[in-house]
Each structure stands twice: as C-alpha cells, then as structure tokens.
Amino acid sequence: MKAVPQELVIAVASGKGGTGKTSLAAHLALAGAARLRTILVDLDVEAPDSLAYFPEAIRVGRNCPVSLKVPFLIPESCSGCGACAKACHFGAIVALGGAVTIDQKLCKGCGRCVFLCPENALKERGIVVGQTRLMKSGSLDILEGRMDVGDIRSTSVIEAAKTRAASLKKEVQVRDCPPGVSCPATHAVEGADYVVLVAEPTAFSLHDLSAAISLVKGQGLKAGVVINKYGFGDADIESLCREKALPVIGRIEFKRKRASSGASGKLWTDDGSYMQKIDEILKRIVHAVETDEGELG
Amino acid sequence: MTITVASGKGGAGKTSLAAALAASVGSSCIVADCDVDAANGAIALHARLRESGPYFAGPGYRIEPSLCIGCGRCMPACRFNAIRTDKTRRTYLIAEELCERCGACTDHCPVDAIQGFTKEAGRLSVSDCPLGMTLIHAELVPGEDTSGKLVNQVRRRADTINPGNAIIIVDAPPGIGCPVIASLSGADIVLLVVDSTISGLRDSLRLSELAAGMDKRIIAIINKTGLDEEIDNKIRVAMTQSSIPVMGEIPFDPLLRSVEEKDLTWIDVAGEAGLKAKAAVRAVLEYAQMQMIY
Numbered sequence: 355m356k357a358v359p360q361e362l363v364i365a366v367a368s369g370k371g372g373t374g375k376t377s378l379a380a381h382l383a384l385a386g387a388a389r390l391r392t393i394l395v396d397l398d399v400e401a402p403d404s405l406a407y408f409p410e411a412i413r414v415g416r417n418c419p420v421s422l423k424v425p426f427l428i429p430e431s432c433s434g435c436g437a438c439a440k441a442c443h444f445g446a447i448v449a450l451g452g453a454v455t456i457d458q459k460l461c462k463g464c465g466r467c468v469f470l471c472p473e474n475a476l477k478e479r480g481i482v483v484g485q486t487r488l489m490k491s492g493s494l495d496i497l498e499g500r501m502d503v504g505d506i507r508s509t510s511v512i513e514a515a516k517t518r519a520a521s522l523k524k525e526v527q528v529r530d531c532p533p534g535v536s537c538p539a540t541h542a543v544e545g546a547d548y549v550v551l552v553a554e555p556t557a558f559s560l561h562d563l564s565a566a567i568s569l570v571k572g573q574g575l576k577a578g579v580v581i582n583k584y585g586f587g588d589a590d591i592e593s594l595c596r597e598k599a600l601p602v603i604g605r606i607e608f609k610r611k612r613a614s615s616g617a618s619g620k621l622w623t624d625d626g627s628y629m630q631k632i633d634e635i636l637k638r639i640v641h642a643v644e645t646d647e648g649e650l651g
Numbered sequence: 652m653t654i655t656v657a658s659g660k661g662g663a664g665k666t667s668l669a670a671a672l673a674a675s676v677g678s679s680c681i682v683a684d685c686d687v688d689a690a691n692g693a694i695a696l697h698a699r700l701r702e703s704g705p706y707f708a709g710p711g712y713r714i715e716p717s718l719c720i721g722c723g724r725c726m727p728a729c730r731f732n733a734i735r736t737d738k739t740r741r742t743y744l745i746a747e748e749l750c751e752r753c754g755a756c757t758d759h760c761p762v763d764a765i766q767g768f769t770k771e772a773g774r775l776s777v778s779d780c781p782l783g784m785t786l787i788h789a790e791l792v793p794g795e796d797t798s799g800k801l802v803n804q805v806r807r808r809a810d811t812i813n814p815g816n817a818i819i820i821v822d823a824p825p826g827i828g829c830p831v832i833a834s835l836s837g838a839d840i841v842l843l844v845v846d847s848t849i850s851g852l853r854d855s856l857r858l859s860e861l862a863a864g865m866d867k868r869i870i871a872i873i874n875k876t877g878l879d880e881e882i883d884n885k886i887r888v889a890m891t892q893s894s895i896p897v898m899g900e901i902p903f904d905p906l907l908r909s910v911e912e913k914d915l916t917w918i919d920v921a922g923e924a925g926l927k928a929k930a931a932v933r934a935v936l937e938y939a940q941m942q943m944i945y
Contacts, residue, residue: 401857508826
C-alpha cells in the first residue's frame with residue numbers, strides 16, 4: 355500500500371478537444387465536494403469554460419493578476435554588444451547595428467539577458483499575462499486560470515493557477531486541462547497523482563488518445579481512460595487501452611438529451627445513473643492512487 | 652487565398668469542416684493541418700503519405716551526472732522551478748516537462764555540466780488525398796513544446812508548393828495561444844466554427860477577439876445547432892453584435908460524425924445536416940471568391 359497524498363490531484367485531460375473534459379471534471383469535483391474539501395481548477399487557460407457550468411458561483415478572494423518579469427532597456431547604459439540577443443532563445447531581442455529592440459510579447463521572463471548584460475543596461479518590470487480568480491459554488495471551490503487574449507504565455511498562467519490552488523490546501527484537486535500534447539497540456543498534468551484521459555469512440559479521438567497516452571507515460575504518471583459518448587461511434591478505444599495496458603475506468607453512454615442540456619452548461623446532478631458512474635470513477639481513481647493500479651511501464 | 656478554420660474550443664468540427672471545404676474546392680486545393688498536437692487531417696481526408704521529414708526543435712538541456720559537482724547554483728537561476736534535487740542535495744536534474752529551454756541554468760554552472768541537446772521533436776509530412784488535393788501535416792512528439800514553430804513550418808511548406816493561385820485551407824488547433832496565432836497569421840479569411848454550446852460561444856468570442864486584433868476578416872459557421880434553441884439564438888445574436896457574417900448553420904447529427912470512417916466528407920452526407928453543410932461550405936467559397944475579385 356502506498357501512502358495517500360495529503361491532497362489528491364486528479365488531472366482530466368485528452369489529446370482531442372471536445373471529448374468532454376470540462377463536464378467530466380466539473381462532475382468529478384462535485385462528487386469529491388460531497389465528502390471532502392475539493393477544488394476544481396480550470397487550467398485550460400486559453401479557453402476556460404469550467405465556470406460556465408456554475409453560473410451561480412460567487413467570487414471569494416481577489417482576482418490575482420499573473421505577472422511576469424520582462425526586461426526593458428536603459429539606452430544610456432547599452433553598448434550595443436548584442437549579448438542579450440544572442441542569449442535569448444525566444445527571439446524576443448534583436449540587436450542590429452548596435453541598436454537593441456525588445457519584443458516583450460515574445461519574452462518568457464527567464465531573466466537570462468538581464469544576467470548576461472555586461473553593462474547592466476537591462477532592468478525588469480512586471481507585465482500581466484493573465485489572471486486567476488477564485489469562486490465558490492456551494493461547498494466546491496473553483497479556481498480559474500485565464501490567459502489574456504493575444505498573449506502566448508499560457509504556461510505562466512497555468513503554473514500560477516497550480517501554485518494558487520496548492521496554497522489553498524484542499525483534500526481533492528480536480529484539474530480541467532487543455533487539449534493537445536504540447537506545453538500547456540504538459541504543464542497542466544505535471545504533478546498530478548492521477549490523469550483521467552477522456553476519449554470518445556471516434557477515429558479522431560482514437561488517434562489523439564494515443565498521443566495523450568505517450569505524454570502521460572513520458573511523465574511517469576498514473577492514468578486511466580474514461581470513454582465518453584459511448585455508442586456515439588465505433589472506433590475501438592478499448593483495444594487501444596488494452597494494448598497500452600491502461601485501464602478503462604468508466605464508460606458514459608451517449609444520450610442526445612444529455613448533449614442538449616450540456617450545451618447550455620446545465621449540470622447533470624439530477625441524473626442518478628450518471629452521478630453513480632461519476633462516483634464509481636472517483637472511487638477507481640482513489641483506489642488506483644492508493645495501490646499500483648494504472649502504473650504505466 | 653488562405654482560409655484558416657479556427658474555433659477556440661476543441662471538438663467544434665474544425666477538421667471535418669476543413670475537409671468538406673477542401674472537397675468542395677477540389678484537386679487544386681492545398682490543406683495545411685496546423686493542429687500538430689492532434690493531427691486528424693490525414694484521417695479526415697484519407698491521405699496517403701508522399702514524403703516525410705524530421706522536425707528538430709531548439710535545444711533542450713540536461714545535467715550530466717558525471718560532471719555535476721552538486722553546488723546547486725543552477726536551481727535559483729531557473730525561474731520555472733524546473734530543476735530538482737533530492738534530500739542529499741548532491742544530485743540535480745532538469746524536469747523536462749517544466750523546462751522552458753531558456754538556457755539560464757547553463758550561465759550559472761561552474762563546471763559546464765549542463766549540456767544542450769537537440770532531438771527529433773516531430774515530423775513534417777506531405778500527403779496525397781484520393782480527392783486530388785495535397786495535404787501538409789505534422790505531428791509533434793507528445794511532450795515537446797514548440798508547436799508554434801512547427802506550425803510555421805507547415806505554413807511555409809504549404810506556401811512553397813502553392814503554384815500561385817491555389818486556395819490554401821488551414822486547419823487551426825484549439826485555443827488562442829502561439830500555434831493558433833501562427834495559424835491565423837497570413838490568413839485572408841478566418842472561418843470561425845462555433846460549437847453551438849455555451850462553451851463554444853465563450854471560446855469563439857475569445858478567438859474572434861484575437862483574430863480581430865490581427866485585423867482579420869472573420870466569417871462563421873454555427874455547428875451542432877438544434878441541441879438547445881436558446882443557445883442557438885444567443886450565438887446568432889452574438890455573431891450579429893460582433894459583425895461576423897454567418898455563412899450557415901449545421902444541425903447536430905450523428906450521421907456527420909460517421910463519415911470520418913468512410914471515404915467521404917460532410918458534403919456527401921444525405922439528409923438535412925449534409926445539405927446544410929454543403930450550403931454553408933458553398934457560401935464560404937462564394938464569399939472567398941468575392942474577396943479575391945475585390
């Protein structure tokens with residue numbers, strides 16, 4: 355038996371978008387909140403929609419800006435040597451003919467240029483790239499990370515939301531992760547005790563699930579698959595899971611009625627058979643974290 | 652003429668709609684699948700691989716254990732908390748999933764134990780489709796972090812093989828981050844696919860704000876209507892308020908989904924959904940032709 359972590363962190367992810375991550379995360383969080391202090395963390399900071407399911411949620415605490423230290427130039431001190439431009443891996447600094455130009459939009463705030471400038475000609479100031487806001491719906495806390503439109507630093511917002519969520523010291527944390535398998539998804543699942551991969555039985559989802567499995571395997575995370583919209587198509591998700599030795603921890607059948615009420619952001623808490631499935635999935639996750647189930651080779 | 656199909660939300664129908672658009676344009680069309688995280692264009696268009704080459708991202712970093720003296724100077728240098736140590740504080744390693752690849756740690760290591768490495772981070776491919784069009788697509792190795800750069804390469808390849816007057820259809824990834832910006836840049840028209848749900852509306856408004864900020868011409872197709880009339884109406888109103896012309900509405904129908912498995916696209920589907928998809932796609936192309944004339 356492994357020790358149960360103080361805070362159980364469940365990341366709900368998928369390769370393909372639109373498979374049902376947000377709704378599954380919302381209901382898993384509600385099931386958790388029925389017994390334990392639970393927080394739902396929306397880490398899909400480019401398209402945060404968890405709060406659409408909780409229109410009655412009220413704000414608790416401040417909205418915290420996510421800021422990043424970026425360099426600016428003291429032109430009098432600059433010798434135009436170009437050491438800063440050479441050091442920047444993000445193409446945010448151009449040094450041409452002794453003139454240094456900084457594009458703060460491309461800067462990731464690593465501070466390397468500031469450290470390497472021999473003339474101390476670069477100073478830093480904070481710029482805002484997004485925000486986190488904390489809401490409450492009944493006993494459930496909801497933390498939303500939101501990147502500003504036009505920005506590209508989603509990972510900074512994701513890390514800020516993870517840090518704020520951890521500081522609240524809940525018993526259960528359910529993360530709604532962004533789609534894909536590149537940096538935003540990587541950051542969102544990092545540090546999770548368990549990753550729930552949501553798939554649907556379509557050819558697209560089958561293909562993208564395979565990539566998502568590689569992502570969680572690469573990070574050495576425990577994972578299981580929930581097949582959502584079961585019966586909606588006939589792509590063989592189960593075979594892929596067997597082949598990759600990943601447990602299917604839930605099957606949620608497709609119902610047009612559910613799709614209709616979900617479209618308007620209504621929760622399905624009245625749907626007894628659905629909530630029972632969610633409870634079972636949560637139990638499977640807790641069991642897996644306590645034991646070695648879902649361990650990826 | 653470049654038309655970028657985008658939505659903000661995932662699963663709105665971007666890829667299927669891009670395939671339907673391509674099928675309507677015909678064999679002269681070039682499709683650039685820029686969703687390099689979840690590349691489904693080849694499935695939607697039943698593409699056969701013509702050529703494929705490796706894609707190398709910028710350097711990643713690793714601490715060579717045999718050289719590391721355990722001084723720990725790299726750790727505070729990393730602003731992304733990507734450097735880890737154990738209780739003994741003797742060995743340090745870089746958590747690849749948190750590393751932003753800035754190289755700041757290398758400036759602080761007194762013994763040059765941190766070394767850059769390049770590895771294959773994906774593949775860029777050109778494929779032929781049974782309907783005659785050419786597909787440029789790419790697949791990122793899961794966990795790699797330079798999808799924006801790879802999208803730029805897909806775009807550049809599509810431009811290179813363009814004889815000059817072809818219609819290029821770009822299938823954008825979900826979200827509004829760097830790979831999306833790379834998919835929108837250079838687009839003559841942004842086709843917004845609005846998933847007819849509350850999330851679809853929210854995400855498409857963020858995407859249209861981004862596209863408007865880039866001075867793009869935006870048109871929309873509302874997908875999966877008929878699930879909730881109130882939401883359908885809300886979206887129609889929101890599009891009018893944002894001055895985004897709606898080229899058509901496609902009702903929710905599982906029949907549309909099933910064409911993924913056959914050698915067809917949405918415009919081949921019998922029944923109301925297929926007819927509406929066909930009409931919407933035709934309206935988009937007529938709009939594009941008008942833009943080309945003026």
